[in-house]
Amino acid sequence: MCGVIGYTGKQPAADVLLDGLTRLEYRGYDSAGVATVFNGDLHLKKGVGKLEEVERDCCISRLPGTTGIGHVRWATHGGVTVTNAHPHLDCLKFIAIAHNGIIYNYQQLRRKLSAKHEMVSETDTEVVAHLIEEYMLPGVPLEQAVARAVKEIQGTYALVVASTVEPQTIVATRKGSPLVVGIGKGENFVSSDFQAFLPHTRKVLFLDDEEMAVITPGKVNIHSAYGKKVFRGSVTLDIELAVREKNGFDFFMLKEIFDQPQAIISATKQEKEALQKAANLVNSSRSVVFTACGSSRYASLIGRYMFSKIAHRFSDVIISSEFGYFGDAVDEQTLVIALSQSGETADVIQGIKEAQSRGAKVLSIVNTIGSTLARMSDCTLYLNCGAEFAVAATKSFLSELVVLYLLSFSVAGRLEEAETELVKISALLDENLRLNNDAVPKAANMLSKYDKFYYIARGINFAVAGEASLKLKEVAYVHSEGMSAGELKHGTLALVENGTPVIAIAPCDGTRDDILSNVSEVKARGAYIIGVSDKPDKLFDMYIEIPRVNEYFYPLVSIVPLQLFAFHSAIARSLDPDRPRNLAKSVTVT
Numbered sequence: 001m002c003g004v005i006g007y008t009g010k011q012p013a014a015d016v017l018l019d020g021l022t023r024l025e026y027r028g029y030d031s032a033g034v035a036t037v038f039n040g041d042l043h044l045k046k047g048v049g050k051l052e053e054v055e056r057d058c059c060i061s062r063l064p065g066t067t068g069i070g071h072v073r074w075a076t077h078g079g080v081t082v083t084n085a086h087p088h089l090d091c092l093k094f095i096a097i098a099h100n101g102i103i104y105n106y107q108q109l110r111r112k113l114s115a116k117h118e119m120v121s122e123t124d125t126e127v128v129a130h131l132i133e134e135y136m137l138p139g140v141p142l143e144q145a146v147a148r149a150v151k152e153i154q155g156t157y158a159l160v161v162a163s164t165v166e167p168q169t170i171v172a173t174r175k176g177s178p179l180v181v182g183i184g185k186g187e188n189f190v191s192s193d194f195q196a197f198l199p200h201t202r203k204v205l206f207l208d209d210e211e212m213a214v215i216t217p218g219k220v221n222i223h224s225a226y227g228k229k230v231f232r233g234s235v236t237l238d239i240e241l242a243v244r245e246k247n248g249f250d251f252f253m254l255k256e257i258f259d260q261p262q263a264i265i266s267a268t269k270q271e272k273e274a275l276q277k278a279a280n281l282v283n284s285s286r287s288v289v290f291t292a293c294g295s296s297r298y299a300s301l302i303g304r305y306m307f308s309k310i311a312h313r314f315s316d317v318i319i320s321s322e323f324g325y326f327g328d329a330v331d332e333q334t335l336v337i338a339l340s341q342s343g344e345t346a347d348v349i350q351g352i353k354e355a356q357s358r359g360a361k362v363l364s365i366v367n368t369i370g371s372t373l374a375r376m377s378d379c380t381l382y383l384n385c386g387a388e389f390a391v392a393a394t395k396s397f398l399s400e401l402v403v404l405y406l407l408s409f410s411v412a413g414r415l416e417e418a419e420t421e422l423v424k425i426s427a428l429l430d431e432n433l434r435l436n437n438d439a440v441p442k443a444a445n446m447l448s449k450y451d452k453f454y455y456i457a458r459g460i461n462f463a464v465a466g467e468a469s470l471k472l473k474e475v476a477y478v479h480s481e482g483m484s485a486g487e488l489k490h491g492t493l494a495l496v497e498n499g500t501p502v503i504a505i506a507p508c509d510g511t512r513d514d515i516l517s518n519v520s521e522v523k524a525r526g527a528y529i530i531g532v533s534d535k536p537d538k539l540f541d542m543y544i545e546i547p548r549v550n551e552y553f554y555p556l557v558s559i560v561p562l563q564l565f566a567f568h569s570a571i572a573r574s575l576d577p578d579r580p581r582n583l584a585k586s587v588t589v590t
């Protein structure tokens with residue numbers, strides 16, 4: 001799983017590719033590489049680590065030539081090593097390829113090719129370079145060799161290929177992983193994400209599955225899997241370049257936590273027509289199923305609760321990677337609501353394809369304009385929270401909640417109530433962030449010697465416990481569990497010892513009395529209680545204050561100090577909360 005980019009034109013390719021890769025790093029940052037074509041040779045530099053480390057160690061920017069391909073990696077097959085980093089070459093070193101996806105039949109292909117070809121890496125990708133080499137007979141154009149090679153591949157791919165045989169051509173093809181071509185003047189681009197080349201052009205062509213683009217500085221030709229020419233007009237994107245600005249904060253995650261009062265306001269500003277269309281889709285469907293991964297799934301669980309409480313609609317949440325096993329009852333009367341910050345998460349896209357093949361309608365709630373998910377949906381509501389750079393979702397999670405509140409209240413014909421409440425909450429949150437900016441780092445430092453935490457909550461706050469626990473795992477590498485407080489006594493209580501930190505989300509809503517009674521149970525077994533509430537209680541050993549809000553809106557204010565807690569827990573352990581080990585912002589493999 002990774003990000004790919006290709007360029008051919010008149011500028012130094014290494015500069016264009018390197019700059020583009022900085023905007024693809026959210027797709028993987030364990031290794032990176034670039035290959036350029038110059039004077040009849042391929043020039044390759046690749047290394048392990050974040051892009052800036054690879055550039056520091058290998059000086060990618062010094063590669064010569066005006067045509068090349070680049071890659072940022074999140075390892076799937078083969079460890080994080082220089083040899084496994086992309087681009088990969090064929091035996092004769094005249095073909096270079098970079099790949100996003102998974103080649104399922106790579107072992108079989110490897111066996112088939114191994115008599116004639118020497119594979120140097122453990123990756124699934126390298127076989128494709130050798131397969132193209134097999135078909136690259138004298139007089140055969142690169143595009144034809146690539147077309148023959150991909151016919152043998154089973155799996156998902158966004159492939160970009162460069163070769164000394166056609167020194168100013170990039171061949172790009174996809175199946176299941178996104179690719180978009182950028183049209184410039186005397187130069188052309190291709191990448192997993194148009195953000196990679198947005199400083200150069202806004203004119204784009206989105207490739208569909210099994211299409212191939214043959215890109216030279218002056219021309220882009222697109223063919224279908226059957227070699228038929230595809231005529232497709234370009235679109236000019238009306239999208240801002242995502243500016244990587246920390247605004248005085250040391251880390252993106254902290255900046256994005258502090259962006260949240262404004263994010264609430266921005267997400268509240270939905271286009272009325274789109275919101276109405278979305279509400280109509282809910283009202284005209286027989287059943288509603290949410291699907292998402294990670295933080296977006298926790299947001300969906302809160303959506304399910306709001307749908308029940310406010311819209312009086314029963315709904316369910318299916319983890320996207322489980323959709324294929326579990327979506328049997330989905331039909332043309334079903335509305336699937338897909339939540340995704342990136343709009344590129346492969347599991348979500350696969351789930352949606354499955355739902356659409358059964359005739360379901362799709363409403364998506366996404367942040368990234370022009371993303372694959374947004375383009376596949378019948379209706380899309382946008383988060384409007386701006387680019388989120390830290391791997392761990394914060395402001396996008398909160399914005400997803402805002403959109404879900406607006407949607408649930410719209411379905412019930414009570415939109416204005418939600419809008420008024422959300423504006424009030426934005427101001428309260430701003431105040432609360434300043435208050436907790438002192439208290440929470442102290443708490444995180446004090447508790448930094450503990451290596452397991454339990455988050456407990458009930459009702460609508462149950463998903464907040466899950467999301468808060470996920471934040472701690474993601475950025476501070478601490479084992480934690482977010483659970484329904486009522487379930488404690490059915491097993492987890494056995495793990496509670498003297499001093500075990502238990503974070504209880506106990507606002508003054510309908511869950512308060514029950515949760516306090518669960519707090520008493522764990523406290524009786526020696527737990528150290530951190531109460532997150534708008535009202536102190538003698539049971540709390542530590543108190544994290546949140547503002548008092550309407551009872552349905554507590555998730556918006558209770559998650560924020562817990563995001564801060566996870567952030568400061570990472571800092572207390574000398575970790576980089578923006579780019580945690582083994583993770584990526586957008587997971588583009590299933």
Ligand code: G6P
Pocket residue numbers: 293294295296339340341342343344345348391392393583584585586587
């Ligand atoms: C990755 C990220 C998570 C995110 C999840 C879903 O695992 O590390 O932070 O919640 O993907 O991402 P999406 O873009 O679909 O919301």
